[in-house]
Amino acid sequence: MAERAAKELEDGFYVNLGIGIPTLVANYIGEDIDVTLQSENGMLGMGPFPYEDEVDPDLINAGKQTITELRRTSYFSSADSFGMIRGGHIDLSVLGAMEVSEKGDLANWMIPGKMVKGMGGAMDLVAGVKRVVVVMDHASKSGAPKLLHECALPLTGKQVVDMVITNLGVFEIERGKGMKLIELAPEVTVDEVKSLTEADFEVAV
Amino acid sequence: MKKIRKDAAEALDGLLFDGMTIMAGGFGLCGIPENLILALRDSGVKDLTIISNNAGVDDFGLGLLLHTRQIKKMVSSYVGENKEFERQYLSGELELEFNPQGTLAERCRAGGAGIPAFYTKTGVGTLIAEGKEHKEFNGETYIMETGLVADLSIVKAWKADPEGNLLYRKTARNFNPMMATAGKATVAEVEEIVSLGDLDPDCIHTPGIFVQRLIKGDHEKRVEQRTVRQRENA
Numbered sequence: 001m002a003e004r005a006a007k008e009l010e011d012g013f014y015v016n017l018g019i020g021i022p023t024l025v026a027n028y029i030g031e032d033i034d035v036t037l038q039s040e041n042g043m044l045g046m047g048p049f050p051y052e053d054e055v056d057p058d059l060i061n062a063g064k065q066t067i068t069e070l071r072r073t074s075y076f077s078s079a080d081s082f083g084m085i086r087g088g089h090i091d092l093s094v095l096g097a098m099e100v101s102e103k104g105d106l107a108n109w110m111i112p113g114k115m116v117k118g119m120g121g122a123m124d125l126v127a128g129v130k131r132v133v134v135v136m137d138h139a140s141k142s143g144a145p146k147l148l149h150e151c152a153l154p155l156t157g158k159q160v161v162d163m164v165i166t167n168l169g170v171f172e173i174e175r176g177k178g179m180k181l182i183e184l185a186p187e188v189t190v191d192e193v194k195s196l197t198e199a200d201f202e203v204a205v
Numbered sequence: 206m207k208k209i210r211k212d213a214a215e216a217l218d219g220l221l222f223d224g225m226t227i228m229a230g231g232f233g234l235c236g237i238p239e240n241l242i243l244a245l246r247d248s249g250v251k252d253l254t255i256i257s258n259n260a261g262v263d264d265f266g267l268g269l270l271l272h273t274r275q276i277k278k279m280v281s282s283y284v285g286e287n288k289e290f291e292r293q294y295l296s297g298e299l300e301l302e303f304n305p306q307g308t309l310a311e312r313c314r315a316g317g318a319g320i321p322a323f324y325t326k327t328g329v330g331t332l333i334a335e336g337k338e339h340k341e342f343n344g345e346t347y348i349m350e351t352g353l354v355a356d357l358s359i360v361k362a363w364k365a366d367p368e369g370n371l372l373y374r375k376t377a378r379n380f381n382p383m384m385a386t387a388g389k390a391t392v393a394e395v396e397e398i399v400s401l402g403d404l405d406p407d408c409i410h411t412p413g414i415f416v417q418r419l420i421k422g423d424h425e426k427r428v429e430q431r432t433v434r435q436r437e438n439a
Contacts, residue, residue: 039376040306040307041232041233041235041376041379042232042376042378042379043375043376048434049432049433049434050432050433050434051433051434051435051436052433055428055431055433056375057234057235057377057426057427057428058235058236058363058374058375058376058377058426059375059376060232060233060235060376060428060429060430061376063430064232064233064234064235064429064430065430065432066428066430066431066432066433067432069375075373075375075376075378076378077310077378077379077380077381077382077383077410078232078258078306078307078309078310078379078380078383079310079311079313079314079382079383081307081310082306082307082310082311085307086307086311086325086326086327105330116294116301116303117283117284117285118281118282118283118284118285118303119282119283119303119305119306119333120282120283120305120306121282121305121306121307122305123305123307123308123327123328123331123333124305124306124307124308124327127325127326127327127328127329128307128326128327154331154332155330155331155332156331157329157330157331158329158330158331159330
């Protein structure tokens with residue numbers, strides 16, 4: 001999924017990668033394109049994880065992991081960082097999700113009654129970044145769909161998702177309108193996708 | 206006015222009262238005012254409202270003040286990684302107000318700049334928007350968020366001069382600059398206090414007007430998630 005998401009990156013893009021699988025997208029960025037990674041805790045031009053002797057407690061990403069800087073790196077405050085995000089200067093964000101609706105609503109920050117960890121920067125990212133790509137498992141371990149008519153969980157944003165990449169396929173969403181299946185994962189059939197999806201979608205594979 | 210104080214306890218002397226609101230800089234454990242947090246714990250001040258992006262971990266950072274039940278309410282964007290927080294929140298001992306991270310940063314910036322409120326798209330259509338004023342600009346819906354000020358801001362910087370001019374280092378900057386502007390009093394702890402003239406005036410991140418008191422601290426700088434890679438031909 002991370003490898004597929006990396007194909008959405010274009011030369012010259014400024015990109016914010018969420019915590020978890022989205023972080024892995026960085027491993028698949030093509031050699032032929034130049035992409036600058038933003039970390040919302042205040043860094044543009046994020047480098048790879050450090051070697052043991054390079055670990056710097058003052059240098060972490062938004063997942064609180066130690067990282068390194070590049071020659072192009074700049075640092076700034078959280079207000080400037082979210083100015084980039086909310087001001088529409090970031091080209092693409094790749095995020096995880098618990099649920100996505102067919103109109104592009106996203107839920108990924110809380111499960112009522114269980115521990116609530118908080119939304120962090122996710123609400124700002126989906127509200128301000130030009131294009132939002134979600135990477136998620138297609139269904140729960142018990143087979144319950146996560147692509148729904150309407151999200152049951154509290155929303156992170158309404159009509160904010162442009163693409164969903166799951167282990168079964170890739171969907172394009174026209175915000176507020178509907179979703180379209182545009183690719184199938186190897187050896188997956190349309191019927192199989194339909195059986196694990198509640199949301200309505202057009203088939204265009 | 207002499208801003209440099211001997212230690213964290215002296216730097217907070219006369220500024221603390223029960224029920225006060227305190228902003229604390231930092232992202233995770235990166236760039237947190239660890240000496241001043243320890244001094245807050247030792248002071249015994251209680252019923253605190255703490256505005257901080259995160260809540261530390263169980264035995265470090267703001268987690269120390271949760272452990273001693275000195276915090277009544279947290280205003281944060283993300284509070285995972287803290288079992289004591291979870292326990293106190295689920296049992297109703299601790300109040301919690303979630304703010305989207307960018308909204309929290311901007312609320313501090315606005316408060317410090319004398320801006321009482323602003324509009325943002327962040328959170329429209331979510332729980333965060335409930336009860337807030339909605340307004341359309343150029344055909345898009347925004348919600349109103351208010352600026353934040355605190356009775357006291359505690360921040361961590363890398364270097365300072367005796368005037369209170371501050372320089373931060375790498376991603377340890379995060380919320381510190383905005384919070385420094387939004388405290389009725391701001392106390393900064395730094396790794397090094399240099400002489401006047403040793404900081405390039407063109408490169409100062411927080412001008413000294415925002416800082417009333419200053420200490421040189423000892424910093425453990427704990428790392429929350431040590432992630433490394435291996436050298437291929439080691």
